[in-house]
Amino acid sequence: MNNQPDNRVELRGITKAFPGVLANDDVSFKIAPGEIHALLGENGAGKSTLVKMIYGIMQPDAGEIIWEGSPVIVTNPKAARKMGVGMVFQHFSLFEAMTVLENIALGMDSSISQSELEGKIRDVMHKYGLKLDPHRIVSTLSVGERQRIEIVRALLLDPKLLIMDEPTSVLTPQEVNQLFGTLRQLSSTGCSILYISHKLHEIKELCEQATILRGGRVVGDCDPRKETSTSMAEMMIGGNLKQVSKGDDRSFGPVKIAVDGLTQAGDGNFGMALDNISFSVRSGEIFGIAGVAGNGQNELMLALSGETQSNSGNAIRLDDRPVGEIGCLQRRSEGLCAVPEERNGHAAVLEFSLTENSILTARDRMGLSKNGLISNSNAVSYTDQVISTFGVKATGAESTAGSLSGGNLQKFIVGREIMQNPEVLVVSQPTWGVDAGAAATIHQALFDLANNGSAIIVISQDLDELLAICDNIAVINEGMLSKTLKVGEASIDEIGLLMGGVHGDPFATAEMTEAVHAH
Amino acid sequence: MNDTILISILMTIVGASTPILLAAIGELIVEKSGVLNLGIEGMMLIGAVTGFAVATTTGQPVLAILVAMLAAMAASFLFGYLTLTLTANQVATGLALTIFGIGLSSLMGESYVGKTTEVFGSWFPSGLAEHPQLRVIFGYSPIVYFSLIMTVAVSYFLRKTRAGLILRAVGESDISAHSIGYSVIGVRYAAVLFGGAMAGIAGCYYSLVLTPLWSEELTAGRGWIALALVVFSAWRPGRLLLGAYLFGAVMTLELHAKAAGFSYVAPEMLAAMPYLATIAVLALISLKKSGASAAPACLTKPFKPNA
Numbered sequence: 001m002n003n004q005p006d007n008r009v010e011l012r013g014i015t016k017a018f019p020g021v022l023a024n025d026d027v028s029f030k031i032a033p034g035e036i037h038a039l040l041g042e043n044g045a046g047k048s049t050l051v052k053m054i055y056g057i058m059q060p061d062a063g064e065i066i067w068e069g070s071p072v073i074v075t076n077p078k079a080a081r082k083m084g085v086g087m088v089f090q091h092f093s094l095f096e097a098m099t100v101l102e103n104i105a106l107g108m109d110s111s112i113s114q115s116e117l118e119g120k121i122r123d124v125m126h127k128y129g130l131k132l133d134p135h136r137i138v139s140t141l142s143v144g145e146r147q148r149i150e151i152v153r154a155l156l157l158d159p160k161l162l163i164m165d166e167p168t169s170v171l172t173p174q175e176v177n178q179l180f181g182t183l184r185q186l187s188s189t190g191c192s193i194l195y196i197s198h199k200l201h202e203i204k205e206l207c208e209q210a211t212i213l214r215g216g217r218v219v220g221d222c223d224p225r226k227e228t229s230t231s232m233a234e235m236m237i238g239g240n241l242k243q244v245s246k247g248d249d250r251s252f253g254p255v256k257i258a259v260d261g262l263t264q265a266g267d268g269n270f271g272m273a274l275d276n277i278s279f280s281v282r283s284g285e286i287f288g289i290a291g292v293a294g295n296g297q298n299e300l301m302l303a304l305s306g307e308t309q310s311n312s313g314n315a316i317r318l319d320d321r322p323v324g325e326i327g328c329l330q331r332r333s334e335g336l337c338a339v340p341e342e343r344n345g346h347a348a349v350l351e352f353s354l355t356e357n358s359i360l361t362a363r364d365r366m367g368l369s370k371n372g373l374i375s376n377s378n379a380v381s382y383t384d385q386v387i388s389t390f391g392v393k394a395t396g397a398e399s400t401a402g403s404l405s406g407g408n409l410q411k412f413i414v415g416r417e418i419m420q421n422p423e424v425l426v427v428s429q430p431t432w433g434v435d436a437g438a439a440a441t442i443h444q445a446l447f448d449l450a451n452n453g454s455a456i457i458v459i460s461q462d463l464d465e466l467l468a469i470c471d472n473i474a475v476i477n478e479g480m481l482s483k484t485l486k487v488g489e490a491s492i493d494e495i496g497l498l499m500g501g502v503h504g505d506p507f508a509t510a511e512m513t514e515a516v517h518a519h
Numbered sequence: 520m521n522d523t524i525l526i527s528i529l530m531t532i533v534g535a536s537t538p539i540l541l542a543a544i545g546e547l548i549v550e551k552s553g554v555l556n557l558g559i560e561g562m563m564l565i566g567a568v569t570g571f572a573v574a575t576t577t578g579q580p581v582l583a584i585l586v587a588m589l590a591a592m593a594a595s596f597l598f599g600y601l602t603l604t605l606t607a608n609q610v611a612t613g614l615a616l617t618i619f620g621i622g623l624s625s626l627m628g629e630s631y632v633g634k635t636t637e638v639f640g641s642w643f644p645s646g647l648a649e650h651p652q653l654r655v656i657f658g659y660s661p662i663v664y665f666s667l668i669m670t671v672a673v674s675y676f677l678r679k680t681r682a683g684l685i686l687r688a689v690g691e692s693d694i695s696a697h698s699i700g701y702s703v704i705g706v707r708y709a710a711v712l713f714g715g716a717m718a719g720i721a722g723c724y725y726s727l728v729l730t731p732l733w734s735e736e737l738t739a740g741r742g743w744i745a746l747a748l749v750v751f752s753a754w755r756p757g758r759l760l761l762g763a764y765l766f767g768a769v770m771t772l773e774l775h776a777k778a779a780g781f782s783y784v785a786p787e788m789l790a791a792m793p794y795l796a797t798i799a800v801l802a803l804i805s806l807k808k809s810g811a812s813a814a815p816a817c818l819t820k821p822f823k824p825n826a
Contacts, residue, residue, distance in 0.1 A: 057698060077700030093695035095688050097816065106688050107699055111681045 007066070008033045008161055008192040009054070014063035016049055022216050023049040026063070029211040029218060031161065036183065036193045038203045038224060041213035042236055042435030044405045047196050050213070051163050054194075055087045056080040068160075078109055086154030087163040088147065094138050100149055101134040107153040124155050128182045143293045144175040151182065162186065163194045166433075168202060172292055173463060173496040180206055198236070198435060199464070200229035214238050237437045244443050250471060253283030256455035257336070257424045258317045262303060262310060262324075266479070272296040274303065277481045279474055281424070281455040286446065288470030289459045289481070292499050296479035297428065297459050298341070304426045304457065305338030306331040318424060333364050335423030339414055341432065341459075343406070347413040350402030354394060357401050358383045358416055365420040382419070390415035390441060407434040411441060418445050425449060428459040443469050463495060475499050526655045528775055533663060534729055536767025538563070538721040538738070541666045542745035543752075543759055544673050545717025550749055551677065552710035553690035553817035557613025558598055560742025561620020562591040562715050563722030568624040570723025571631060571733045580639040580727055584662070587723035588716045594620060595715025599708050606821040621736060631733040639727040660728045662720060667760075669717070674756035686710060690815030693822040703822050718742070740794070747797040753813040769793050 010030040016023045024046045031037045041047050052058045054065060056074035064071045067083055074080045080087075094103050105117055112120075118134050125132055130148050138146060147167060154162055164183075168176045183193055183206065195207055203210060203224045210227075212220045212235045220235050234240060258280040266273035274296055281287040291297055302308045304316065306328035313322030318334050328338070340346045348357050359379050363369040368379040383397040390411040394404055401409055414430055430446065431439040446469060450456050460466050466473055467487055475482040475498035482498045542559050549556050570587030574580055598616050601607040639660050641648035647657035677683040689696045689706045697703050725737050744766055752758035773789040 056700070077698070081700070089698060093692075093698040095691040095695055097691055098687070102684055102688075105681070106684060106696075106701075 006069075007031065008035075008068060010066040011050075011054075012064050012066060014050065014053060014060045014065070016046075016053060016058065016060050024053075024060070025216040027213070027216070027218055028063075029221065031192045031194060031209075033160070033192055034187050034190045035209055036187050036195060036207045038207035038210035039194060039196045039213065040198065040200075040203065040210050040232060040236055042198070042407075042437060044407070044435075045213040045236070046216040047213055048165065051087070051165060051194065051196065054080070054161075055085055055163060081109060081157055084158070084160035085163065086157055086159030086161070087165070088150040088154055088167055089165055094146055094149060096139040097137065099135055099137055100132055100141075103138060103149055104134075104153045104156065108156065120156055121152060124152055128155065128185060129178075130182065144171050147171070147179075151179075155186075159191055161192045161194065163196075165196045166198075167195075168197065168199060172499045173492055176202070200224075200232050200436075201464075203232070204229065212236055233436045237435070244440050244447070244468075246447050246469075250284070252285045252471075253453060255280045256283050256319060257281050257457070258320075259304070260315060260317065262300075262315045264299065264303060264308065264310065266299070272299055272479045274299050275479045277476075277479075279481060279484060281457055283453045283455055284450050285472065286450050286456045286458060286470045287484075288466035288473040288487070289457065289476055290463055290466050290473055290495060290499060291461065291476035293461055295477050297461075297476060299479070300476065301338070301340060301426065301428045301459055304336075305340065306336070329364070332361065332420075332422075337361070337365075337417040337420055337422035337425050339417050339425070339427040339430065341428035343409050343413055343432075344402075348401040348409060351400060353398045353400055354387070354392075354404075354412060355379045355383045355397045357412075358386065362416060362420050365422075386412060386415040386419055389419065390445065391438075407438045410434050411438050414442050415445065418449050421449075421452070422454060424455045424457070426457045426459070429461065430458060431462070431465060439465075463492065463499075467492075523651065526652065528771070529655055530658065531771045531774065532764065532767045533659060534767075535770045536764045537659075537663045537666045538724040538729070539741050539745045539748060539766060540670065540760065540763035541662070541721035541724065542718045542742060543748040543763060544666070544669050544756065545714035545721075546745060546749050547752070547754060547756065547759060548673060548686070548717075549710045549714035550818055551690045551754060551815055552686050552707045553693060553815050553820060553822075554602065554707050554711055555609050555613065555819045556595065556598055556616070556711060556714055557610060557746065558594070558616025558620065559714075559718050559745055560738060560740065561617035561623075562594050562718035563725075563738045563742045564620045564624035564736070565594050566591040566719030566722030567726040567737050568628040568631070568722075568733060570719075571636060571726035572627065574636045574639070574723075574727055575631065575634055578637070580637075583639075583727060584720060584723055588719040591719025591722065592712050592715040595711050595718070596708075598715075599711040602821070603704050603707050603711070606823055609819045609821070617742070624737075625735045628733045628735065632735075633732070635732045636727065638731045660724070662724050662728060665720070670756050670760050677756070687815070690817050693817045693820065697822070697824055703824070707822075721745070744793055744797055747800060750814075751800045754815065766793055766796065769796050 007030040012028050014024050014027040027050060039047050039050070049058065053060050054074065056076045056079050065074060072083065074083070095106070101114065101118060104121060108117070121134055130152060132145060132148050132152060138149070167179060171179065187193055195203070197203055204227070207224050210222050210224045211218055214236060219238065222232065224232065260278050262274055262277040264274040272295060277300065279287065289297065289300070303310060306326060309327060310316060310324035313325040315324040317323065318336055321334065323331055323334055323336065344350055349360070359368050359374060362382060366378070366382050368375055368382060380397050386392065387394060387397065392412045392415065393408045404412065410432065414427065417425060430442050434442065446456055458466060458470060470487050472484050473487050473490065473495070474484045475495060477499060485495070542563060546556065546559055566587035569590040570583040573586045574583035594616060598612055601612045602609045641658050642661050643657040647653050649658065677687065685701055686706055689701060689703050693703045722738060726733055730737065748759060748762045748766060751762045770793045772792055773786060776789055777786060
């Protein structure tokens with residue numbers, strides 16, 4: 001190809017300011033045709049803002065975007081798609097109550113008939129080996145399948161540049177391999193890929209070039225294949241990565257929490273029933289629960305924290321006392337604290353100050369209220385302790401939870417529970433959307449809590465994380481819990497297969513799809 | 520004799536059902552886009568009074584309907600500006616719009632109280648429109664046929680057209696729609712204006728067809744019934760049609776019971792029936808979980824792009 005420009009896209013001096021923050025400051029880099037380019041950076045480094053400008057959701061204040069050799073102004077996503085930019089969002093831009101087909105049709109700019117579109121979808125799925133049933137309602141699909149919708153939607157437009165924002169955070173290892181296969185196939189046909197992630201070993205495996213952002217500025221670029229995960233992480237945070245240590249003496253005491261035959265009917269259309277779940281966690285032990293999203297993790301989390309109560313008190317025993325029938329507040333007083341997955345609105349009230357958020361969960365254990373009246377000085381000093389111990393970046397205890405970045409709020413809600421020194425801590429997705437530095441802080445705090453004799457249950461979809469921090473692990477699938485595996489003895493493949501089930505396995509889903517269409 | 524009574528009962532039911540069907544079909548579109556406009560009653564009254572004023576001064580019913588539609592659209596634009604552009608609370612703004620509509624229509628209608636206008640009746644030849652049996656099909660104001668056509672059209676629009684798909688998408692997930700590149704605010708403005716237009720026509724149906732005169736609060740709370748009907752129908756046009764005629768039947772119960780000399784229940788009780796039925800339906804639907812989940816996910820949620 002003679003007249004092909006050297007670069008698919010080049011950014012020159014892109015700058016974007018929001019009130020109070022410079023999100024991108026003079027960012028420049030280029031991507032060649034067919035190149036898989038990583039964009040690395042901590043939370044709040046400006047990655048998402050940058051790609052939103054390439055995709056036309058926002059406009060840069062200064063700088064220019066050069067598309068295939070000529071400067072362009074991307075006024076909106078439609079214009080971006082017309083140029084040949086496709087995007088797969090981190091938080092999927094899907095419509096839950098609609099079918100796969102309708103979702104894809106909404107992402108197309110020209111109006112074509114349903115049957116024609118369905119034919120095109122089947123072509124793309126066949127070409128890239130992606131399985132999906134166009135007539136399923138999105139809310140019934142697993143996260144991996146949902147991501148496939150976004151990918152198919154992007155591929156239908158024959159993109160020349162595909163932007164992927166944190167695509168693997170919700171996939172099983174098998175699904176990640178499948179995704180990487182698709183991406184490599186795309187890249188071999190000349191499509192450039194801009195890949196955003198903070199999973200460094202994935203970037204090492206997939207990408208040929210990386211640009212590293214910190215505080216909105218480009219602080220370096222590298223060839224990830226020649227770097228180590230540690231060296232890239234240090235470039236990202238601009239300092240030495242804190243070494244997380246588990247401690248040598250990992251001896252376990254008596255059983256702190258025992259779950260025995262926990263069974264519960266599913267709620268509504270999309271709830272998962274819990275089926276005879278049993279496990280126990282000892283003092284000093286970190287117990288991991290792995291699984292693909294939507295297999296009963298939320299329900300188990302609520303049952304453990306006390307937001308839903310069991311029919312039998314003995315289904316959950318804390319230090320051999322039945323707690324199954326009592327609610328969250330009482331369980332907290334008994335020594336069981338919990339950090340739910342969703343920080344916005346579930347773990348924290350965004351409109352409340354950090355102090356008020358502390359009072360919500362810590363008032364009994366930490367004496368933040370007396371005789372029904374709030375003790376403001378205690379509450380503020382407890383909040384200040386959490387902020388300083390966990391390095392939460394906030395203007396102070398009175399700043400609202402909603403004003404914190406995701407990673408900082410996560411540090412706060414995890415810290416708020418850990419500093420209550422619970423006998424048992426249940427935490428869901430402790431480092432969801434959190435950068436390497438903050439994740440290290442949270443992991444270290446969990447180790448320290450375990451070493452002080454607490455039992456910890458970690459529910460996470462991030463298998464790497466569970467393998468790094470847990471002593472034992474079990475997999476939840478379709479509301480059932482697998483046998484307990486010792487970390488270090490279980491292989492990733494084995495755990496991946498346990499995670500599979502009907503939801504995660506694309507081939508099982510395809511079989512079901514064909515069965516449906518046969519009728 | 521039974522035939523005549525039956526036909527006249529049927530015709531009163533259609534008469535009572537048409538305005539709530541029209542107003543509800545408009546509100547259905549508004550709610551599908553994720554906006555709750557509680558101001559239907561107010562917009563209907565504005566439509567009723569402007570339509571009546573134009574009809575009595577010009578004697579042109581079609582012009583009257585057009586003006587009523589535009590006046591109610593202007594009111595809905597005000598609602599849209601407050602809730603969509605300024606992201607004011609939709610519930611409070613809608614209630615304010617109703618109160619505003621009641622006050623404005625009373626003020627504007629002051630000089631028209633007691634006046635009458637010619638009924639905007641059937642366009643079919645009198646041989647059909649006044650035929651003792653066939654009038655049950657041909658004897659209605661054009662607005663009645665219009666309301667039925669609109670129901671079919673809205674149903675087709677939502678299920679089959681791309682624009683309908685986009686409208687549903689905006690009501691289902693504003694953030695997703697925005698990130699794909701649709702104008703959430705633009706779609707919602709269009710929906711709100713459509714809702715206003717339908718409410719305006721519904722309102723002037725009262726002052727031009729049902730009771731061709733003006734009195735304060737002519738619509739007597741029917742806007743609220745239209746609102747309940749949208750929930751009752753689980754946001755489906757087909758069920759909306761069914762519901763509107765069911766409510767219409769209940770509403771005419773009082774008249775027919777009186778005419779038939781039925782006196783076991785106080786007439787006030789019968790007059791209260793449609794409102795009691797509304798409360799009962801709403802209570803029943805909120806008890807049933809699947810009913811609530813049919814609501815557009817973004818209903819009443821304000822949208823701020825770039826937030």
